[in-house]
Amino acid sequence: MERTMYFLDQKDMPTRWYNIQADLPEPLPPVLHPGTGKPVGPADLAPLFPMELIKQEVSQERWIEIPEEVQAIYRTWRPTVLHRAYRLEKALDTPAKIFYKYEGTSQAGSHKPNTAVAQCYYNKMEGVKRIATETGAGQWGSALSMAGAMFNVEIKVYMVKISFNQKPYRRILMEAWGAKCVASPSEDTEIGRRILREDPECTGSLGMAISEAVEDAASRDDTKYSLGSVLNHVLLHQTIIGEETRKQMEMADVYPDIIVGNIGGGSNFAGQFLPWVRDKISGAKPDLRIICVEPTAAPSLTKGPYAYDHGDVAGMTPLLKMYTLGHTFIPSPIHAGGLRYHGMAPIVCHLHKLGLVEARAEHQVATFEAGVQFARTEGIISAPEPCHNIKAAIDEAIRCREAGEAKTILIAHSGHGYLDLAAYDAYLSGQLVDYAYPEEEVKEALKQLPKVPSA
């Protein structure tokens, strides 16, 4: 019997998140205050985040216990399954072994609930009754809505108006879980009303939605703000993925030679690779390759400078040291909405700078071609984001065939594509287009990088 699914018993589910900050060869560059250019302290962040998350953001502890209440909710869908992609291997006629860890069986359909549940818990513990957040296409908003239902925390989601109108399904998901979702710009905030007075037809942007959510949280005592990617504590919560996978790969009696994953803000892939990169840092696995796959439309790691920049378009957030295309850069409308980000998680950037992870960029059409091959062999309809990983994994598996090498490839598969079928329709009907690297636009955006006092 060819075993294709590795189940991890719930009693063996990891009970601690892994904090890479304990093992970094050099510490992370500090986060800077957008006004003063000085490193931010806990007090600067307290209006927006509960103290426990602020502590996790800078913690140097290697292991952080997952609270039992969070574990209990994780157990409604975790551990997720590690699959062996025998049928894809056979179709590619490759000696490579291809595995994929699949986060699409969470109730929200992606990896996002891993941190949404944790964030809701810490907010709840500190008496927060209500959380405000923004969402673009809706993945993050729906995950936080589900977590809010689980902890009975009220969730308010500011959803970019054009997505709100064009993609009603994600909005309905949020409402089914009891959240309030409004189109941004909205009448619910000062900044939203101001924008609408100036332009009643405004279709919104992620930058505006962030501004609304932050204003909402900052102006109400019962409300905090929540982010679904980029920050250290978000990546920390996602390490449950990689810690589970380590146990499952051990069950399969293999160790990966290559790990591939898509990166937008970086939280899905970091959640998988951080628990492995420590073996590379320690010298135990010097040859392990970790490949970050980004879209050609937003290639921060492969094309951007490593510089301090804002996390948001509006320039309201603290300054993070990251590979960036400039916070005013707006990526082309690729279907992989989760990868349309100008920057990248500081931890991922730091590891890339240190040469511990590599990066490549893929064109949209080729990623859907890979996604369709995956669907017709493994069955799963993947979201547009993990189609990027599948493309890279297929390329590596073909290289193995050509070289006659039986490498072990691990794909960090972030979720299903049931709510992205319009993108498959565009691909299958030949309407999907590629976007060249927008060199001029990036050059312009990089002129807007904030000035930072030299260290």
Place this chain on the structure above:
Amino acid sequence: MERTMYFLDQKDMPTRWYNIQADLPEPLPPVLHPGTGKPVGPADLAPLFPMELIKQEVSQERWIEIPEEVQAIYRTWRPTVLHRAYRLEKALDTPAKIFYKYEGTSQAGSHKPNTAVAQCYYNKMEGVKRIATETGAGQWGSALSMAGAMFNVEIKVYMVKISFNQKPYRRILMEAWGAKCVASPSEDTEIGRRILREDPECTGSLGMAISEAVEDAASRDDTKYSLGSVLNHVLLHQTIIGEETRKQMEMADVYPDIIVGNIGGGSNFAGQFLPWVRDKISGAKPDLRIICVEPTAAPSLTKGPYAYDHGDVAGMTPLLKMYTLGHTFIPSPIHAGGLRYHGMAPIVCHLHKLGLVEARAEHQVATFEAGVQFARTEGIISAPEPCHNIKAAIDEAIRCREAGEAKTILIAHSGHGYLDLAAYDAYLSGQLVDYAYPEEEVKEALKQLPKVPSA
């Protein structure tokens, strides 16, 4: 630690389907030829089905081996998980234990691939290159399309035109898996062209789509026809669900007191309960209750007479003895498309006649109310069909609370609702309506029951 998911190792996955025909206290009534009224033989069915499926339809063997090639594909998503619904129990403040076996993690999102894969395999083994079928809302068409991709069998789906136009996502799913899907009535068949000549604006019906698929299969040597529910061999293939659940309930050290499931054609719920009802037949578990839940809009078991009728609206299929509302009866447009059927699997009807299973009907709005409570406790967004089971399970759990009884309730959960979010939107915005039992329409339809020579 409260264990909420029971994983069955793949080495313990059942390798045989269970055939209830071996254990029935009385044999099933014969299937009759629609022209002669005489029992049909294998030769009558040979133009439409491969011989192995015809044999399974009438087999009296208790156990039928699952071919290794079918098991290998099952292993891309099976065994599925048995969940304990602790959070729902707590919300209901009930001493009852609630479990649900969840088929929503199949790549097509429902239980349908269990038989789609098996049917494709037997067709492929007998040299069939192409399978034609019909689909209403698209669940069955998409499952067969996925199976076709797995076995490299060409799939042609005739999809009711109004659904084809209103629900493009299911059509895209089929195409992503490589199937050809056309709106029915179509220009591809004689009968389709005739209908379109008479009424170019015709929006189609399941009856017309069946007629097109049957004509397609009967008129081409390389093509057979396939059905996704009702028939004995379809229910047989679904018993993998209940056989797995038996092992998982044993892991949980419980035996169900009550099993609830929705029934439309009957294949999902029969797949779960047939492996349990044998304990009731044998006398080992006389108190086991098996509750079939149907919609008030199509209450065949609770309201229909037990009579010979056609399986399809057009009256082309053999005559099956079943509880029926009349093959010309068209149920109201409830969102649970999979339950909009005038008849019921003959095996389920026979067991109901023998008093081995009970039935009840639920109104649409109450089922969504239950579905939303499930979503906000367990997280999962259920398809409208299993919302019926959840409603019935909640009612039973509340009865347990009132009576102080710690019964064990098992829900046969057939799949997720990601492609049914419009129905949730209607419910949440107060637009959803209930449909009273259409007594007059059923009375009219029952006048069209075919005349059958008395046995």
